[in-house]
Amino acid sequence: MTQNTGWGGHGGGWGGTPPWGGWAPAPAPQPGVIPLRPLALGEILGGSFSTIRRHWKQLAGVMLAVQAVILPVMALEVGAAVAAVYRHIEPVFDPPFGTKPTAEHVVPLIVAGGTLFVLLLVTGGLGMAVLTALCPAVLKEAVMGRPTTCRAMWRTSLQRTPAVAGTMLLTTLIAGSPMLAVMAVWLPLMFSAASGDVTPAMVVLLPVVLLVAAPVTVWLSTRLALAPAALVMEGIGPVTALRRSAKLVRGAWWRIFGIIMLGGMIAGAISYLIQLPFNLIGMLAVIPAAADQPEGSGPTSDMITVLVVAFLLMLLGAAVSQVFQIGFTQLVSGVLYVDQRIRREGLADAILAELASTTPATGPAPAAPSAPAQPEEPTGT
Template sequence: MTQNTGWGGPGGGWGGTPPWGGWAPAPAPQPGVIPLRPLALGEILGGAFSTIRRHWKQLVGVMLAVQAVVLPVMALEVGAAVAAVYRHIEPVFDPPFGTEPTAEHVVPLVVAGGTLFVLLLVTGGLGLAVLTALCPAVLKEAVMGRPTTFRAMWRTALRRTPAAAGTMLLTVLIAGSPMLAVIAVSLPLMFSAASGDITPAMLALLPLVLLLAAPVTVWLSTRLALAPAALLMEGVGPVTALRRSAKLVRGQWWRIFGITMLAGMIAGAIAYLIQLPFNLIGMFTVIPAAADQTEGSGPTSGMITALVVAFLAVLVGGVVSQMFQIGFTQLVSGVLYVDQRIRHEGLADAILAELASTAPTAGPAPAAPPTPPQPEAPTDT
């Protein structure tokens, strides 16, 4: 039994090849970036690119707004952590000759490092959750061929950010559970081997266990890959979104895995090409300044300026390439979700019905012209 949740409902799908010699069916409707029928590989990738091309202002606008909040917050967290343990840095990393760092200085650095790691992880995860909610929201409008605005997408993404963060956390815990189990077992074994309680030969079993756990992690990750799209397009909670993803991927695991991997490689290659010019700008800015630097002298103002320009260039390139990489992979996952629902749940009919119900209706019929007054009949006096 198919499940009628959120965007669309069960029913017949589109597509299919006519028998040899038969008549060809009419082409499937295409109100937006993809035709409403089962999609081929090129159409899935093309749908993601078309969404970026048509709605790049909304995508880039929200992504830049997220980066404008996340990066300064991360910088403040790093600055606060360094300021809190500044007096312990030199005794640990540059102790006097012949002495070892004491626990008085090592412990604060370890605590500050662990706290900073957690804070950066939470901050970055919340920013990624906004982008995870944004891409399916934009894709839904792109599939239906409807215009959208920055404000609408910003509000939608923020409203679904807690649910997206919950979905991401559950996905990491479920898909990463085999690897987490290996780490939980390996750390005590490594400490025991270092103290001599067990032989180091027992550690040779860890790579074998790791090889067994990695395929399970990949399998679970692919099963849950469509959860972000289900979360936003159907308006469900994190647990239901994970279940919906597992149901939609069932029987199509290798196809989903292959397309997802291909999309990741394409996104990585394009992100590298985006970042390369910025890296070259930074390199060619620093090299002349370094050549003019006198040996043994302190950094000149020109060198400091070149380093700042190089850092900003690399930072901008990294931000732009990261935004494209995240956006493209999320859009491909969203198109795969739409494709799976078209194939198995008749989403095409639901989309057409929703478009028909929201189409502007004709205005009221014009009123009939007034009837001219009739002359009065003469009366006998």
């Protein structure tokens, strides 16, 4: 008998052979967006679409709120970096004829560029961590068929953001370690080859090694792909989440890799279709305004207005398409996590037990109509 240990438990299997010999089992219960049984490909993709359809307000609300905070912060970082080195830009990129940029101007630009890269990486990573924490939190409620609110999802996402950010960092370091090791050898050899210290043949061999390292990176990335869902749904730490993902993926790597790849392709195609009308409208608005622009004159106020409107339309289209692309890919991974736990750990019984324990009492159930007495059948254990 399966032990119902909740979302965080690692109980026994669920399902088994049909009772009473050859009788067909009853349909699996479905309190939410997926039936509580091992899922087929269509049900995994359908469950992801159903979650977006039922909880689009929570997903879009939190994601757009995150972008409304992250994008201005990144713009301020870029503006501050440009302002700090503004006087060094012209001497480096447009020096007087016959002269070369000096270290006095080059070094500040390199330092500012490196600092800006780190700041943008950290800011974007934190925003992505919030979105990555949001999708499993919404999916958990969707699987159980429970309503939720933007405020509750925002609070849950922020609470799990530091742990999700740590998981993403560890995943990047672990999965990217083969590629980073190859690049750490390749770049010094490239510089040495340029100075004549290393034969070109030694450098040519490195892309071959890179081709060997790339499949290892893909293999590790897939092994750790379910870690964010495990972390948010089970309330565990980053290292434990990585171990849980590796355990759940073991024996099903090709299936999970293929479904994640297919989900990413579907998300990319639909997000492109979402963004396309915004880009077309923006471009069609600019073309007539540019045609009416007097030759040799500066931009008119109408032209500037059209350009601003077109830019805002394209920005809105990019934001909406990104919301779908990030949300759908994360939801596919989350449904895969639920599916693997249903297959291996009895999560279906645990979900039903949790729903039964949280359902408010509504009084005694009405008595069923009397039926003719039937011979008592043996009870399965």
